[in-house]
Amino acid sequence: MISISEAISIVKSNSTTLLESCYKLVEKAGGYILSEDVKSPINMPPFRQSAMDGYALNLHDDLTYQLIGEVKAGDALNPPLKPGEAVRIFTGAAVPDAANAVMMQEKVENQGKTINIVHQIDLELNIRPLGEQVKTGDIALKKGTKLTPAAIGYLLSLGITHVNVYRKPKIALVTTGNELVEPGQDLTYGKIYESNSKMLLSALYNLKFYDITTYKVEDDYKQTVSTLKAAVDENDLVLITGGISVGEYDFVGKALKILEVKEHFYKVAQKPGKPLFYGKKEDTQIFALPGNPAAALTCFYVYVYIALQQFMNREALELPRTEGISRSTFKKRGDRPQFLKAIYNDGQVDILEGQNSSMLHTFALSNALVFMPGELNVISENDKVNVILLPN
Numbered sequence: 001m002i003s004i005s006e007a008i009s010i011v012k013s014n015s016t017t018l019l020e021s022c023y024k025l026v027e028k029a030g031g032y033i034l035s036e037d038v039k040s041p042i043n044m045p046p047f048r049q050s051a052m053d054g055y056a057l058n059l060h061d062d063l064t065y066q067l068i069g070e071v072k073a074g075d076a077l078n079p080p081l082k083p084g085e086a087v088r089i090f091t092g093a094a095v096p097d098a099a100n101a102v103m104m105q106e107k108v109e110n111q112g113k114t115i116n117i118v119h120q121i122d123l124e125l126n127i128r129p130l131g132e133q134v135k136t137g138d139i140a141l142k143k144g145t146k147l148t149p150a151a152i153g154y155l156l157s158l159g160i161t162h163v164n165v166y167r168k169p170k171i172a173l174v175t176t177g178n179e180l181v182e183p184g185q186d187l188t189y190g191k192i193y194e195s196n197s198k199m200l201l202s203a204l205y206n207l208k209f210y211d212i213t214t215y216k217v218e219d220d221y222k223q224t225v226s227t228l229k230a231a232v233d234e235n236d237l238v239l240i241t242g243g244i245s246v247g248e249y250d251f252v253g254k255a256l257k258i259l260e261v262k263e264h265f266y267k268v269a270q271k272p273g274k275p276l277f278y279g280k281k282e283d284t285q286i287f288a289l290p291g292n293p294a295a296a297l298t299c300f301y302v303y304v305y306i307a308l309q310q311f312m313n314r315e316a317l318e319l320p321r322t323e324g325i326s327r328s329t330f331k332k333r334g335d336r337p338q339f340l341k342a343i344y345n346d347g348q349v350d351i352l353e354g355q356n357s358s359m360l361h362t363f364a365l366s367n368a369l370v371f372m373p374g375e376l377n378v379i380s381e382n383d384k385v386n387v388i389l390l391p392n
């Protein structure tokens with residue numbers, strides 16, 4: 001059995017970045033990382049643009065101007081203005097080349113054919129210069145940039161429709177167990193509803209991984225071998241839940257061995273999630289997570305998360321950690337370090353009931369896990385605790 005920190009460093013050193021590119025529609029590239037610099041095909045803004053509703057002026061020494069026309073957003077007009085002349089203009093409209101400032105309308109008295117501005121105005125005020133954000137041919141976003149909603153908006157504002165990004169991993173979710181019944185079906189005696197696959201699917205979607213295939217196997221050795229073979233052959237990452245413990249019907253370990261998956265660790269000194277397995281076959285990583293749902297999800301956040309971030313070449317491989325002050329008392333049994341379901345709010349931490357690895361009823365309320373080191377037996381009110389913040 002290895003320690004949590006050893007297990008984390010083994011995952012870090014064996015997980016790999018996917019350096020293959022794929023070409024994607026910009027609007028579908030949210031969460032991806034650019035695999036090459038993106039140059040701007042246009043100046044942004046593409047013309048000198050008014051930042052206000054008001055009047056574009058060709059400045060002179062006087063406060064009175066002759067009004068000679070109007071330019072609305074979208075108009076392809078470029079009226080010539082002599083010094084002392086103005087045009088009515090609106091936000092987003094092209095400022096005529098001959099205008100050198102825009103006065104907002106609140107500071108202008110309109111007299112019909114003339115206007116009076118209330119004070120003198122600086123050159124170029126309220127005019128967004130041509131190419132202020134980026135110029136034609138310059139790098140708009142660098143290789144390695146994560147495409148946030150703002151980045152997607154920015155690329156589209158430059159007219160860019162497709163980008164090259166690092167491809168995301170193909171992921172297999174494999175559930176095992178004779179006792180599992182699909183939610184929506186009748187629950188007969190001895191059976192439970194299968195919740196791990198959709199729970200992990202939801203955690204993956206939440207982290208913007210969408211290329212996921214779900215496999216289901218019964219507690220049958222041959223079926224486990226053939227299903228895991230397909231899952232390992234066809235995916236970059238395989239997440240298995242259940243069947244990894246020591247019972248006669250736990251076939252996952254034996255199947256992975258026969259499939260020549262190289263074991264990097266099996267069993268971690270932690271609670272929940274002791275029987276966690278991590279291995280590789282060629283470049284495919286395999287995590288066999290415990291079947292107990294809270295153990296599976298905890299291992300997902302502490303270990304699988306690292307492999308996912310590494311695939312995408314992200315800098316922060318682990319979930320953010322912080323410290324908080326406990327508002328609860330918790331007594332630990334045994335000497336394994338423990339991850340505790342908790343609610344973190346503004347520096348205060350409530351450690352919840354229902355810490356058993358089979359229990360999701362309080363995990364459902366948690367936004368954090370408290371890490372309780374092995375040597376600690378009690379967390380008391382007002383103790384400082386180490387907190388892992390879960391994704392929303």
Ligand SMILES: Nc1nc2c(c(=O)[nH]1)N[C@H]1C(S)=C(S)[C@@H](COP(=O)(O)OP(=O)(O)OC[C@H]3O[C@@H](n4cnc5c(N)ncnc54)[C@H](O)[C@@H]3O)O[C@H]1N2
Binds near residue numbers: 176197241245
């Ligand atoms: N003799 C020992 N028994 C057990 C040990 C041990 O060290 N010695 N470890 C215990 C610990 S700790 C854990 S955790 C579990 C892990 O067992 P498995 O990973 O083999 O998981 P299963 O036995 O298949 O299932 C455990 C539990 O979870 C439920 N489950 C499984 N899959 C799903 C699913 N897809 N959706 C919802 N619930 C699921 C399953 O019905 C069981 O109740 O082993 C202990 N035993």
Ligand code: MOO
Binds near residue numbers: 270271272290292295
């Ligand atoms: O590791 Mo198990 O998840 O403690 O119950």
